[in-house]
Amino acid sequence: MNQVAAQPKFILLNVGRAVHQADWNWRNISSPFIRLHFVESGTAQLIHDNATYDLKKNHLYLTPAYTNHGYKCEGPLTLYYIHIYEEADSQASLFELLDFPVELKADPLVVQLIRRLAAINPGRGLQQFDPWAYDNMSTLVKNIAIQKSMPTGYDMEVQGIIHQLLSRFLLHASDKKNNIDQRILQSLQYIRTNLHQPISLETLAATCFLTKDHFIRLFKQHIGCTPGKYIQEKKIEKAQRIMMTQDVTIKDLAYSLGFENNSYFNRFFRKMTGENPGSRKKKIRSIAGDGNA
Incomplete structure (x- = not known):
């Protein structure tokens, strides 16, 4: 895997814990931000293009920006969700250079980090889980502005947690130039x-x-x-x-x-x-x- 030329800058958009009961069913989602999901309990499916992943307890799932995907849930499901915007500007996006795994087993530290991220961001949860209600340009820029207005020390902790979470996937990423x-x-x-x-x-x-x-x-x-x-x-x-x-x-x-x-x-x-x-x-x-x- 090639080294990334410059360390990417990530911005937290949303984080929260969701409890679903056969009501997490959406198709043809493609957003300008990264999604992370951590499954606490229950079952559901994550659909990436033509591949389907059965969500497992204590596993972490990654959906890069602009990835066409969907969800299918027919029973109880409890998970944490994290939405992250990557500021790439003139440099290449991390996800344009590398292929990342979709699913990883979460170690105890990852679980602690996710819960910490949610705890220090109590007002950053979604009001509605329908992607069409929150996945729009106005909401994206509003959330970016909120994060940018936070104190430097707070932003450093958020950045640190996001980098640690994504680093787990980066360790298993491969050069994308062949794909x-x-x-x-x-x-x-x-x-x-x-x-x-x-x-x-x-x-x-x-x-x-x-x-x-x-x-x-x-x-x-x-x-x-x-x-x-x-x-x-x-x-x-x-x-x-x-x-x-x-x-x-x-x-x-x-x-x-x-x-x-x-x-x-x-x-x-x-x-x-x-x-x-x-x-x-x-x-x-x-x-x-x-x-x-």
Whole structure:
């Protein structure tokens, strides 16, 4: 396995304990964040693309970002859930470089760490377990802002726990270059380093020496979504992260992300988040300033 060039930065979005009774049944989920599940008791199934895993007591399960997956539960089930956002920006995502196992037996320290993470984050549980209720851009950025507003010492402990949990999977990860097309990895790098300008599918396909249609099919096969959706989400994620840390005008923000005019950016932003960028900026700045949900 190759060494990761730079240590990744992770942000806690949600953590909590859930008790289900045949009501954890969802399909076709694909999110921009990582999911960890620790099973305390009961039975259910985790479906990753064409593979199905029977969930076992005292085991930990990993679902990387942008992985198409689902759940099937026909009886009682108690588990902890942890949602984690990886800040990759211009560097490669850990999950773009490596293949991780889905299932691992949890050692006693892992169990303690998960319970500690939940204990020091009592207000970070999900209000609803339906992914369509919480898996959206506004909720994602709100949770990122809350975590970024926390004291440094608290954030260090959260980071430490997340790194320890993911390190268990990293120990068993393998180099992904044999399983993901190198041309797609190249296109991801191009997207990450060119979010400041327009990115056309024609340009991406040309950098990979593929036809446009072939590139779109290959990208969706390996990443789990279309290149257009991936680019849109990355631009809007970056726009809202900039709103958290910089007091920039909406016009300057639009130009910094490669939009030709402010009006187009406003329409694009509203389509992705459900509100205009000016209103969203006020909310984000408020959350980032006081740390309240």
